[in-house]
Amino acid sequence: MHPALLLLTDSRLPAGGHAHSGGAEQAVASGAVHDLPSLSAFLRGRLHTSGRVATAFAAACCAACGAARAAPDAPPGTPPWTGLDAEADARTASPAQRAASRIQGRLLLRVARRVWPAPALDSLALAVPDPHHPVALGAAAHAAGASPGDAALAAAYHAVTGPATAAARLLGLDPVEVHRLLADLAPDLKELASLVSGPETAWAELSAHSAPALDLLAERHARAAVRLFVS
Amino acid sequence: MTADALPPADRHAMRARAFVATSLSGGRTVVSGLGSAPPLTFRQTGARTVHLVSTAAGPLGGDRLRLDLDVAPGTSLDVGSVASTLVLPGEGESHLLITARVGAGASLRFAPEPTVLAAGCAHRLTVRLALAADARVLWREEIVFGRYGERPGRCHARFDATSDGRPLLRQEHVVGDPALDTSSAIYGTARCVGTTLVTPLVTPGPACREAVVGDGVAVLPLAGPGVLVSALAPDAVALRDRLEWGEALASAPSGAG
Numbered sequence: 304m305h306p307a308l309l310l311l312t313d314s315r316l317p318a319g320g321h322a323h324s325g326g327a328e329q330a331v332a333s334g335a336v337h338d339l340p341s342l343s344a345f346l347r348g349r350l351h352t353s354g355r356v357a358t359a360f361a362a363a364c365c366a367a368c369g370a371a372r373a374a375p376d377a378p379p380g381t382p383p384w385t386g387l388d389a390e391a392d393a394r395t396a397s398p399a400q401r402a403a404s405r406i407q408g409r410l411l412l413r414v415a416r417r418v419w420p421a422p423a424l425d426s427l428a429l430a431v432p433d434p435h436h437p438v439a440l441g442a443a444a445h446a447a448g449a450s451p452g453d454a455a456l457a458a459a460y461h462a463v464t465g466p467a468t469a470a471a472r473l474l475g476l477d478p479v480e481v482h483r484l485l486a487d488l489a490p491d492l493k494e495l496a497s498l499v500s501g502p503e504t505a506w507a508e509l510s511a512h513s514a515p516a517l518d519l520l521a522e523r524h525a526r527a528a529v530r531l532f533v534s
Numbered sequence: 535m536t537a538d539a540l541p542p543a544d545r546h547a548m549r550a551r552a553f554v555a556t557s558l559s560g561g562r563t564v565v566s567g568l569g570s571a572p573p574l575t576f577r578q579t580g581a582r583t584v585h586l587v588s589t590a591a592g593p594l595g596g597d598r599l600r601l602d603l604d605v606a607p608g609t610s611l612d613v614g615s616v617a618s619t620l621v622l623p624g625e626g627e628s629h630l631l632i633t634a635r636v637g638a639g640a641s642l643r644f645a646p647e648p649t650v651l652a653a654g655c656a657h658r659l660t661v662r663l664a665l666a667a668d669a670r671v672l673w674r675e676e677i678v679f680g681r682y683g684e685r686p687g688r689c690h691a692r693f694d695a696t697s698d699g700r701p702l703l704r705q706e707h708v709v710g711d712p713a714l715d716t717s718s719a720i721y722g723t724a725r726c727v728g729t730t731l732v733t734p735l736v737t738p739g740p741a742c743r744e745a746v747v748g749d750g751v752a753v754l755p756l757a758g759p760g761v762l763v764s765a766l767a768p769d770a771v772a773l774r775d776r777l778e779w780g781e782a783l784a785s786a787p788s789g790a791g
Contacts, residue, residue, distance in 0.1 A: 326719065335718035348717025392757035393701035396764060398745050401757060511692065511704035515729075515764050516722050518754065522747045 304456070307419070307447035311440070312457045314464065319410040323403055324469030324532035325349060325462070326517045329524035331473045335516075342470050343484045346463045350488060352514035354462030355495055356394050357437040359510040361458035362451035362499040363387065364441025368423040369451075370502060382423065384430035384438070390506045391435035397518040399525035401435075403534030408439035415439070421446035436461075455496040463488060469532055547596030547625060550574050554584050554602075556609040556640075563609040574599055579614075586615040586646060595624025595656055600631045603644070607637035607666070615646035618678070618770075623654035623687060631660045636669035648676035648726070648770050651709060655687030665733060667698035672785070674777060676728040678770050679709055679721075686710055695731060695760075702758040703731055724750070724766035726773040732784040733760040746783055751776035753783045 367382035444454035552574035555567030573590035680686040688710030763780030767773035
C-alpha cells in the first residue's frame with residue numbers, strides 16, 4: 304500500500320465526504336437500519352454492490368492513467384475520460400446517486416489537483432469537470448503514486464466508512480462498536496480489491512452490481528424535507 | 535426442498551437456441567423468422583406478437599439456452615410468455631443468454647412472465663440489448679426469490695443495454711447469499727426484484743426527467759435516453775403492480791405528467 308492512500312482515504316481530507324451518508328440517513332429514517340446488526344448488514348450490502356462497482360472503476364481509471372503515461376505521444380485528453388465516465392453513468396440508474404457521486408468527484412478532483420498536481424488530473428478536469436467519484440479517485444490515486452489495487456482498496460473503504468459514521472451519529476451508536484463492524488469488513492475489502500480486473504478488461508465488462516434498495520433510499524432522501532446529509 | 539423441485543430423472547442438460555426476426559413488408563411488420571428449440575418454443579399469437587411456451591421443464595442446471603431477437607428498422611415486435619419460468623436445480627449452472635437488436639425507428643416490447651428461482655438452482659441470465667438511436671423499447675424483467683415459503687437458489691443476472699453504441703444501462707443482480715439478499719441496501723425484506731427499461735416515444739419532457747418514488751418503486755431517468763423503473767415487492771403480484779405503475783409514468787408523453 305502506498306502511503307498516499309492514507310491521505311486519500313482520511314475523512315479529514317477536505318473533499319466534502321463528511322456531507323454524504325451513502326443512503327444511511329434514509330435507511331435510519333425508514334427504520335431499516337436501527338442497531339448494530341442491521342447497520343452491519345447494510346454496510347455489507349453496500350460494499351458488495353455500489354462499493355464493488357466503485358472499486359472496479361477506481362482501479363480501471365488508475366490503470367488508464369498509467370497506460371496513458373506509457374504512451375507519451377498520446378493526444379491530449381487521454382485517458383479517454385468521457386468513455387469511462389459514461390460507463391459509470393450507465394451503472395448509476397438513480398439521478399440522486401449520480402448527482403451525489405459527481406459532487407464528491409468534483410470536490411476530490413479539485414483537492415487532488417492542488418495536492419498531487421498531474422497532467423492526468425488536468426485532462427480529467429478538462430474532459431469531465433464533475434466526474435463520478437470513483438473516476439476521480441482512480442485518477443487521484445495514480446497522481447499520488449498509488450497502484451490500481453490501492454485505488455480499489457480506497458474506493459471500497461470509502462463505500463462503507465462514510466455511511467458507518469453517519470449511522471453512528473444518527474443512531475447514537477457506540478463509535479467503538481461501529482468501528483468494530485468496519486474492522487470485521489476488512490476481509491471483504493481485501494476480497495473486492497483482489498477481484499479488480501486487469502487492464503485488458505474492456506470497460507463495458509466492469510462490474511455493474513446494483514442495489515435496488517439503495518436506489519430507492521437515495522431518491523427518497525433527495526425528496527426528504529429534513530436531512531442532515533446531502534445523500 | 536419440495537419433491538417437485540427435483541428435475542425429472544430422465545431429463546438431460548439441453549442446448550437450445552430460439553429466435554425471432556421481423557422485417558418490413560409493404561410498410562407493415564411481418565414476423566419473418568421464428569425458430570424454436572425445446573425448451574424454448576415460440577408461438578405467433580398476433581400479427582406482431584409472439585409468446586414463449588414452455589415445452590420442457592426448466593431451465594435445469596446444465597442447460598445452455600439462447601434467445602435472439604432481431605427487430606428490423608421500422609418494425610415492431612411484442613414478446614410475452616404464457617407462464618413464468620421456473621429455474622430448477624440440475625447438474626451445474628443453467629445459463630440463458632438473450633440478445634436483442636432493435637433497429638432505427640423500430641419498437642420492441644419484451645415482457646415475459648417472471649423468473650422463479652427454485653431452491654437449489656444455480657442460474658445465470660445474460661441480456662444484451664442493442665438499441666438504434668431512435669429505437670423504442672419496453673424491457674421488463676422480474677425475478678422471484680423461490681416459490682411460496684421457499685428459499686431461493688442462486689442467480690446472477692447481468693443486463694447490458696446500449697443506445698446508438700453508447701452504454702445506456704448496465705446492471706447485475708445477484709440472488710442467493712442470504713447475508714446479502716436481506717441487506718437493507720440490496721433487497722431488504724423483499725421477495726422479488728423487477729426492472730423495466732423504457733425508452734420513450736418522444737424525447738421526455740421535464741416531467742419525465744425527474745425521478746418519481748412510490749411504495750417500493752422508483753422511476754429513474756437515466757443519464758442516457760431512457761428511464762428505468764426499479765421495484766422491490768413481497769410477492770409477484772405486488773411487483774407487477776409497482777412496475778406497471780412506474781411504466782405508465784415512464785411512458786407518458788412529455789407534458790402529460
